[in-house]
Amino acid sequence: MKIRTLRARPVASLRLPAPRLALLSLLAGSACGAFAQTAPATGELLAQNLRAPSLSETVVAATRTPQPLADLVADISIVDRETIESSGATGLADLLARLPGVEFSRNGGPGTTTGVFLRGAESRFTAVYIDGVRIDSQSTGGAPWESIPLGLIDRIEVLRGPAGAVYGSDALGGVVQIFTKRGENGTAPYVGVGVGSHNTTKLEAGISGASGTLDYALGLARDDSKGFNARPIAGQNPDRDGYRSTAGHARVGLQVNAVHRLEGTLMLNDTNSGYDSGLGKDDRNLHTMHALGLNWIAQWSSAYKTRFSITDSRDEYETRPSPYLSDTRLRGYYFQNEWRQGAHLVTAALERREDRLENAPIDAKRSQDALALGYGYNAAGHTVQLNLRHDSDSEFGGKSTGSVAYGYAITPQWRATASVGTAFRAPTLYHRFSEYGVATLRPESSRNAEVALRYAQGNSTFSATLFRNRVSNLISFSGPGTCLSDFGCYANTARAEYKGVTFAGSHRVGDVQLHGSIDLQRPRDLDTGKQLARRAKQHATFGADTRLAGWTVGAEVQASGRRFDTVANTNVLGGYALVNLYASTRLARDYTLLARIDNLADKDYQLARTYATAGRTVYVGVKWAPQ
Numbered sequence: 001m002k003i004r005t006l007r008a009r010p011v012a013s014l015r016l017p018a019p020r021l022a023l024l025s026l027l028a029g030s031a032c033g034a035f036a037q038t039a040p041a042t043g044e045l046l047a048q049n050l051r052a053p054s055l056s057e058t059v060v061a062a063t064r065t066p067q068p069l070a071d072l073v074a075d076i077s078i079v080d081r082e083t084i085e086s087s088g089a090t091g092l093a094d095l096l097a098r099l100p101g102v103e104f105s106r107n108g109g110p111g112t113t114t115g116v117f118l119r120g121a122e123s124r125f126t127a128v129y130i131d132g133v134r135i136d137s138q139s140t141g142g143a144p145w146e147s148i149p150l151g152l153i154d155r156i157e158v159l160r161g162p163a164g165a166v167y168g169s170d171a172l173g174g175v176v177q178i179f180t181k182r183g184e185n186g187t188a189p190y191v192g193v194g195v196g197s198h199n200t201t202k203l204e205a206g207i208s209g210a211s212g213t214l215d216y217a218l219g220l221a222r223d224d225s226k227g228f229n230a231r232p233i234a235g236q237n238p239d240r241d242g243y244r245s246t247a248g249h250a251r252v253g254l255q256v257n258a259v260h261r262l263e264g265t266l267m268l269n270d271t272n273s274g275y276d277s278g279l280g281k282d283d284r285n286l287h288t289m290h291a292l293g294l295n296w297i298a299q300w301s302s303a304y305k306t307r308f309s310i311t312d313s314r315d316e317y318e319t320r321p322s323p324y325l326s327d328t329r330l331r332g333y334y335f336q337n338e339w340r341q342g343a344h345l346v347t348a349a350l351e352r353r354e355d356r357l358e359n360a361p362i363d364a365k366r367s368q369d370a371l372a373l374g375y376g377y378n379a380a381g382h383t384v385q386l387n388l389r390h391d392s393d394s395e396f397g398g399k400s401t402g403s404v405a406y407g408y409a410i411t412p413q414w415r416a417t418a419s420v421g422t423a424f425r426a427p428t429l430y431h432r433f434s435e436y437g438v439a440t441l442r443p444e445s446s447r448n449a450e451v452a453l454r455y456a457q458g459n460s461t462f463s464a465t466l467f468r469n470r471v472s473n474l475i476s477f478s479g480p481g482t483c484l485s486d487f488g489c490y491a492n493t494a495r496a497e498y499k500g501v502t503f504a505g506s507h508r509v510g511d512v513q514l515h516g517s518i519d520l521q522r523p524r525d526l527d528t529g530k531q532l533a534r535r536a537k538q539h540a541t542f543g544a545d546t547r548l549a550g551w552t553v554g555a556e557v558q559a560s561g562r563r564f565d566t567v568a569n570t571n572v573l574g575g576y577a578l579v580n581l582y583a584s585t586r587l588a589r590d591y592t593l594l595a596r597i598d599n600l601a602d603k604d605y606q607l608a609r610t611y612a613t614a615g616r617t618v619y620v621g622v623k624w625a626p627q
């Protein structure tokens with residue numbers, strides 16, 4: 001298969017203004033002296049830094065600091081590489097929708113505009129990071145979900161609930177942290193190929209490893225599909241709307257000595273997908289994304305650790321032949337300090353974010369500077385997490401957010417938690433400076449409260465989480481106002497409430513592992529009482545898998561209630577239930593076979609009005625990975 005050259009623009013050099021250059025010089029000066037230090041007398045600190053803790057044992061999403069999952073109050077799901085591979089999912093949103101509290105919408109097939117809703121919140125209310133690099137669109141608002149290559153992801157952490165006091169702007173509904181593979185001892189190459197319905201082909205290859213103080217991981221992924229007629233209605237082109245995606249990633253780390261580690265990460269993706277805007281047109285979405293991160297991690301002592309990061313991301317979206325071009329650029333600087341003493345963890349962070357949008361005739365930019373403080377305590381069955389953050393925006397001034405969380409271990413198996421918190425999202429540059437924009441728009445703000453009860457013992461888990469998240473100053477498209485357009489303007493006209501309960505659990509019965517979740521929620525406009533667009537009041541996932549004659553076989557059911565395509569609740573999207581089957585086996589020591597059937601009953605359903613879904617699909621893949 002021919003691999004097409006990536007369309008991503010060259011990553012721009014990181015030019016720094018004088019004040020930040022001075023800060024970097026100061027940090028570099030302290031580093032030079034520290035790099036010359038001799039290693040501590042004991043071997044514990046050396047081992048701690050040369051071998052990164054397994055991510056399966058720690059979670060980063062809750063506080064941006066690695067912590068044991070058992071110590072956290074936050075509502076978090078973890079998806080590892082094995083789960084990603086066995087899922088057979090066509091995209092990141094399809095995979096996340098199998099988790100508790102997650103729904104998605106899509107205007108057609110893979111590669112087209114996609115939205116992800118955490119606990120019913122707007123798609124733009126989820127902050128998304130790739131290896132610590134923030135990605136976002138200052139045009140549409142929210143992450144370009146359709147441009148994140150699933151084949152290059154090693155691990156995903158999904159935090160449900162507002163996290164503005166930790167992450168700043170955007171995290172009103174939650175956070176998704178995405179991690180690529182990190183090299184480990186030895187050399188580990190892999191190659192995977194797969195074919196599926198709609199003339200779909202997948203190819204992935206990579207290599208990772210470590211030698212001495214250097215570790216590395218490189219990967220490529222290519223997806224092609226002729227697709228299906230994504231908009232089978234009168235007045236639209238009756239062609240097949242296919243897509244192709246070419247992506248690559250690199251992650252390189254250097255353990256300079258027992259104290260200091262340097263790391264660089266890069267992900268690139270180029271997507272070309274078809275869509276319909278009328279008869280006789282072969283319209284294409286051209287989407288390019290990159291995420292670059294440079295990190296310096298220093299474990300100054302067993303109690304004190306710092307991280308300094310410079311990040312750069314770009315989201316470029318273009319349509320042809322219908323002319324449209326939007327280019328978002330985010331630059332970030334993050335300096336975090338951690339102090340651990342016994343059961344106590346104190347964090348302090350300085351962060352700067354710079355946004356720029358080019359969307360003719362718009363060429364606008366802004367910056368946010370923030371101070372974030374955190375305190376954690378975990379001992380004798382009690383867990384406390386306190387966070388406070390202040391963001392100063394160059395356009396609208398300051399915004400403070402905070403959160404308080406508490407957990408108590410009733411028994412070794414049962415745990416109760418409660419939390420309250422606030423969050424906000426600054427208006428996008430398109431909201432403020434386009435022909436529909438209003439420069440005086442205020443940030444969207446939220447207040448959240450939740451309680452949960454959790455159980456875990458052996459192969460059995462259960463959780464019930466009750467939440468209520470209220471958003472004020474919700475930005476929506478309204479009638480004519482003070483903007484340049486006579487058609488309508490963006491305005492802070494609405495209030496919303498995302499309220500509900502999530503039940504999730506797993507249990508082993510003999511050789512069969514059962515798992516599932518049910519979400520009962522009410523995402524609504526508080527002013528009209530209407531249900532928010534493209535979100536259901538009920539959705540659920542159930543699954544079972546087992547080992548049989550050398551195979552791992554399983555089945556799952558995904559179900560969703562009725563939704564509406566508009567905020568006026570005039571166009572109904574019917575409820576649906578999908579049955580999926582999957583199986584995998586080891587063909588030989590180094591070869592694994594995966595087979596999957598999605599939508600077994602060929603259910604006809606919609607995620608967006610007038611847009612079709614794929615119907616029944618079959619996928620078969622083989623992966624070579626020397627053991």
